[in-house]
Amino acid sequence: MIGKVGQIMVYVNDQDAAVNFWTEKLGFRIVSEENNGQGMRWIEVAPSDDAQTSIVLHNKEMVAKMSPGVSLGTPSLMFFTANIDELYSRLSSNNVKLGEMINMPSGKVFNFADDEDQYFAVMERQ
16 A cells, blocks of 8 residues: 655756755755766755655656656645745745735645746645
8 A cells, every 4th residue: 555655756847957946945955866877867855854755856858758658747736834924935035936825715825836837836734
């Protein structure tokens, strides 16, 4: 049986820019970086040392060549934060493209985009 979600693959055009976005603008850390020496490189990032799920940044063009059947679309990810107002302010200061803060029955939520205009969401949850 599956016990947890371990990694989520995000396919990007510019891995170095994507690493910069996730680490410098969002505050994630690099968990690992691998290169098979044949053009396939992937970088694993996570929001904290104890995160149970990480994001792996793959080169979209290389994956398309190696695995033509793989869906290269952006996964719909919802992140949680304990202080959404503080996060929204910090991301705004870091020039991250932000959507409007919306009050939902389950709490406040907003979208943000990476530097390749791939959108993700954040919800306030204690």
